[in-house]
Amino acid sequence: MPGSNAFDPASFVEEKVEEIRVLVGSGRAAIATSGGVDSTACASLAHRALGGKLICFFMDTGFMREGEVGEVVKLLSLLNLPMKVISAKDRFLKDLEGKADAEAKRLAFRQTFYTLLGEAAREEGCDVLIQGTIAPDWIETSGGIKTQHNVLEQLGVDTKKTFGFRLLEPLLDLYKDQVRALAEYLGANVEASQRQPFPGPGLLVRCIGEVNEDKVEALRVATKVVEEELGKLSPAPKQYLAAIVEDDRVPAKEGAKESVSGVLKGAKVEYFKGLATGVKGDNRAYGKMALVSGEAREPSEIFDLPEKIVHNDGEVVRVLYNIHARMPATKTGKYAVIVRSVETRDFMTVKPTHVPLKLLKRIAERVLEEDSVSRVCYDLTSKPPATVEYE
Amino acid sequence: MHIPVVFMGGQYNHLIVRALKEIGASSRIILPNTSLEALKGVDGLVMGGGPYSVYEGTEKFGNALEIIEKAQFPILGICLSHQLIGKALGGEVVKGRKPEYGKATVEVLDPDEILQGVGSEFEVWASHNDEVKWKEGARFKILAKSVYCHIEALKGIDKPVYGVQFHVEVADTPKGKDILKNFTSLCKK
Numbered sequence: 001m002p003g004s005n006a007f008d009p010a011s012f013v014e015e016k017v018e019e020i021r022v023l024v025g026s027g028r029a030a031i032a033t034s035g036g037v038d039s040t041a042c043a044s045l046a047h048r049a050l051g052g053k054l055i056c057f058f059m060d061t062g063f064m065r066e067g068e069v070g071e072v073v074k075l076l077s078l079l080n081l082p083m084k085v086i087s088a089k090d091r092f093l094k095d096l097e098g099k100a101d102a103e104a105k106r107l108a109f110r111q112t113f114y115t116l117l118g119e120a121a122r123e124e125g126c127d128v129l130i131q132g133t134i135a136p137d138w139i140e141t142s143g144g145i146k147t148q149h150n151v152l153e154q155l156g157v158d159t160k161k162t163f164g165f166r167l168l169e170p171l172l173d174l175y176k177d178q179v180r181a182l183a184e185y186l187g188a189n190v191e192a193s194q195r196q197p198f199p200g201p202g203l204l205v206r207c208i209g210e211v212n213e214d215k216v217e218a219l220r221v222a223t224k225v226v227e228e229e230l231g232k233l234s235p236a237p238k239q240y241l242a243a244i245v246e247d248d249r250v251p252a253k254e255g256a257k258e259s260v261s262g263v264l265k266g267a268k269v270e271y272f273k274g275l276a277t278g279v280k281g282d283n284r285a286y287g288k289m290a291l292v293s294g295e296a297r298e299p300s301e302i303f304d305l306p307e308k309i310v311h312n313d314g315e316v317v318r319v320l321y322n323i324h325a326r327m328p329a330t331k332t333g334k335y336a337v338i339v340r341s342v343e344t345r346d347f348m349t350v351k352p353t354h355v356p357l358k359l360l361k362r363i364a365e366r367v368l369e370e371d372s373v374s375r376v377c378y379d380l381t382s383k384p385p386a387t388v389e390y391e
Numbered sequence: 392m393h394i395p396v397v398f399m400g401g402q403y404n405h406l407i408v409r410a411l412k413e414i415g416a417s418s419r420i421i422l423p424n425t426s427l428e429a430l431k432g433v434d435g436l437v438m439g440g441g442p443y444s445v446y447e448g449t450e451k452f453g454n455a456l457e458i459i460e461k462a463q464f465p466i467l468g469i470c471l472s473h474q475l476i477g478k479a480l481g482g483e484v485v486k487g488r489k490p491e492y493g494k495a496t497v498e499v500l501d502p503d504e505i506l507q508g509v510g511s512e513f514e515v516w517a518s519h520n521d522e523v524k525w526k527e528g529a530r531f532k533i534l535a536k537s538v539y540c541h542i543e544a545l546k547g548i549d550k551p552v553y554g555v556q557f558h559v560e561v562a563d564t565p566k567g568k569d570i571l572k573n574f575t576s577l578c579k580k
Contacts, residue, residue: 006413279518345562349561351493
């Protein structure tokens, strides 16, 4: 099926190992890895090229999933990399305090991340930083869709001057599926190559609006439930995750309810006050999230809701279907948890997974055991107009 | 066979290069300010999508309009570039009645060569606010439409210039690869 130009991990590794050796020269290099596929494959590749001249850093930002720090440390020790953990949870929370806008949060995260990493790398005598930036990262950033935390030079940031290191990005031309093939080729990485994609800023970009410790903790618990339950589906969805937002809502634009009454009995449409990132016609969109409630006449038809809602109001970028909410009388929680599950080849376009409603209800019941959560909904939106992550 | 891709600022432009390589052509990204002369010897050209509106001025498009008007080799324009081709061939570009983001269903009116083998109706992935509008005297024929968009695909009447409003290069357009293959076959002639 693929032609003669299909991706070949063996020749890619051969070419890049040589390139990394030449570019790093006699110095030492640092790599920051999150344990995700991109950075783990990149670390493995750089290790092949540099051996003991490479030091691996893991930044504990406080936005990791439950048990993740330990798992990543274990995974990376299997690669035999000299490895250091930078503990920075409090520093990140402090630097992000009071910031609700998605771009402001991403920029603050990036500044803190590279400042701390630059300090640590210099202490170890490294002047080169290698990182696993891949094609969709810089395509989205240079297109202005959203600022990926790991895209610097494409934006004209002089890393040597700003953070004190030269930057090397060997995976820059690869797409996600090619990176997975590379990780598998490099061996001993099967676990990493099968992990769920997890963004560098972690739970931060799934914590919509202002971030605080309680909100991150509620999201961490919900994430565990969602990963456990959706991980059981066969075939497993390409990516599944949870996000969180204050359960504060305003009425939807006129006509919204009528536009969906053919699909839902007792339809109700509201907008969350929190905004989320999307992409429309190659432009970044930072817009409304619609919450649609009602009983589906035909369960598969709920996936027609986004088109109807977006056509009624062009400012909507996400359409969420209400799975379960606490009765108002017993309402104790203040957050809505959003379940997202998508199918895709390369994350450039995605479709929502048709998760059975029964399974979504079970997830909702489990997530609602957390007192701070009042509602659970399912994201029905494709990319475009939404993105996979929320900020 | 060499078919470069003109980068018009869209997110999927690199996927066009990837798809062309996967079907056995050689390809690379070039910028819109590439001159027609520098394209001597290419077998065809694909022009990508982008975040701009044609009716807000064409200065960002470099030599793209001139290339569409004067080139002898086949050209395929996607999304924004489909609109640019529509304008170059005498049509008009307007804000669409309803935007299309994500899944859309395209109905084939005339398969011509470019839409051979895709069936009378097929699913595509689209992402656009603007669309091409027919104008009296326009030098293109309409090959396909959707519920929300009158011109999903077009072909120049007197030259091998094609436009598709949807994205043939993304994985969620299942027949996209077939359409690109049809285009590369046209480039071989």
